[in-house]
Amino acid sequence: MHELHLAEDILRKIMEKAEELDQKEITSAKIGLGASRFTHMEELLELFNDISGGIKLEIDVIPVKTACAKCQTEFNPKTMRLDCEKCGSTDIQMVSGNELIVKEVC
Numbered sequence: 001m002h003e004l005h006l007a008e009d010i011l012r013k014i015m016e017k018a019e020e021l022d023q024k025e026i027t028s029a030k031i032g033l034g035a036s037r038f039t040h041m042e043e044l045l046e047l048f049n050d051i052s053g054g055i056k057l058e059i060d061v062i063p064v065k066t067a068c069a070k071c072q073t074e075f076n077p078k079t080m081r082l083d084c085e086k087c088g089s090t091d092i093q094m095v096s097g098n099e100l101i102v103k104e105v106c
């Protein structure tokens with residue numbers, strides 16, 4: 001059900017953006033979406049298509065990046081470290097990968 005929530009969130013954001021632009025009809029939209037927010041892209045697109053009534057959605061996936069909060073060292077997300085290789089701090093934060101940005105509404 002995670003993907004359905006996300007699809008609804010995306011649709012809501014797109015509607016808000018369209019309203020902001022005073023745009024009555026939406027045929028397509030382009031968004032930036034953090035990779036940590038979804039697991040099944042195809043399922044997401046399918047659900048979005050269902051609830052939006054056929055708005056064409058283009059997604060730019062924003063990769064997950066993590067960094068040490070202490071020394072700002074960035075890590076390769078593939079290693080998914082829980083401690084900093086440089087200073088040993090366990091205060092690791094996600095610096096990108098959780099975004100949901102509407103870039104274009106057409």
Ligand SMILES: [Zn+2]
Nearest residue numbers: 068071084087
């Ligand atoms: Zn560090």
